[in-house]
Amino acid sequence: MKLGRITTTAIAGLFAATALVACGSDSDGTSTTTQDGDGATIRIGTTDAAKEAWTVFEEKAAEEGITLDVVNFSDYSTPNDALAQDQLDVNLFQHLKFLAAYNVGSGEDLTPVGSSEIVPLALFWKDHDSIDGIEGEQVAxxxxxxxxxxxxxxxVQADLVTLKTPGMITPTPADIDEEASKVSVLPVDAAQAPTAYHEGTPAIINNSFLDRAGIDPNLAVFEDDPNSEEAEPYINVFVTKAEDADDENIARLVELWHDADVQAAVDRDSKGTSVAVNRPADELQAILDRLEAADE
Known part of the structure; x- marks a missing residue:
């Protein structure tokens, strides 16, 4: 989501969605994009409305005759519920792994219709510019x-950890072959990873915590490959209800997100860490199907 991530249990807070999206919903709760004499109006949910990219995105859509009714959410548990309850037409805030967990946990069939970008997850080690010498360290x-x-x-991609069963999508510390690995892991609250870093412990830090901790994202000593199969679950996507997957206006929004001006704003927002991903809907659905099967 640019997602500083969420557990499936976060879905329990879903009914707060009504209050959050009331200003962006039609009174009758219809879910299809609205057409009028001036063009289409699309209700789109996000958690990042304050970012520059969204301002540029709205401007580009307006040039195409599409009015964006942007609904901002303060948490990750409600945008999907708002979509499922016909309070939105589309949302853009999550990656495929989160969507899979939501669909499996809720019984919904929300559908990816386009991709936006992926933000690599990175390893930081204070006062080091590579992973040389990291063997034997504990990594937060x-x-x-x-x-x-x-x-x-x-x-695993950095060749620092070996799994007992290679190729696992969501391994846990128990799945690590400690004897064959070069480092050990220390699970901590994501918000505490920057503290570990500042204390000299190598740490994998979510992108959303870097700014708050004053850590330059370009100081990463290693990051996952956004083009690898292991990174596919973390592609951020435009999501609709299944019956709206062929909506031409929403398809146009996906195209507009990849406009050069929008992408330049995304780059500024992420300080150069975001990597644009433009995968077709059928490929995204195939990845989602695989992830949902693994979560069931």
């Missing part, structure tokens, strides 16, 4: 369900 990793597995796979 986020302990939440969504980030922990990805963090371990970052260490």
């Amino acid at each position: 990793i986020p302990n939440d369900e969504s980030n922990q597995g990805r963090a371990i796979n970052v260490l």
Whole structure:
């Protein structure tokens, strides 16, 4: 989500959605994009409305005759519920792994219709510019369900950790072959990973915590490969209800997100860490199907 991640149990707070989206919903709760004499109005949910990219995105949509009714959420548990309850037409805030957990946990069939970008997850080690000499160190990793597995796979890609069963999508510390690994892991609350870093412990830090901790994202000593199969679950996506997957206006929004001006704003927002991903809907659905099967 640019997602500083969320567990499936966070879905329990879902009914707060009504209050959050009331200003952006039609009174009758219809879910299809609205057409009028001036063009289409699309209700889109996000957790990042304050970012520059969203301002540029709205401007580009307006040039195409599409009015964006942007609904901002303060948490990650409600945008999908708002979509499922017909209070939104589309949302853009989550990656495929989170969507899979939501669909499996809720019984919904929300559908990815386009991709936006992926933010690599990175390893930081104070006063070091590479992983040379890291053998034997303990690495702090986020302990939440969504980030922990990805963090371990970052260490797998860095050839620092070996799994008992190679290729796991969401490994846990128990899945690590400690004898064959070069480092050990220390699960901590994601918000505490920067503290560990500042104290000299190598740490995998979520992108959303870097700014708050005053850590330059370009100081990473290793990050996962956004083009690898292991990174596919973390592609951020535009999501609709299944029956709206062929909406032409929403398809146009996906295209507009990849406009050069929008992408330049995304780059500024992320300080150069975001990597644009433009995968077709059928490929995204195939990845989602695989993730949902693993979560069932």
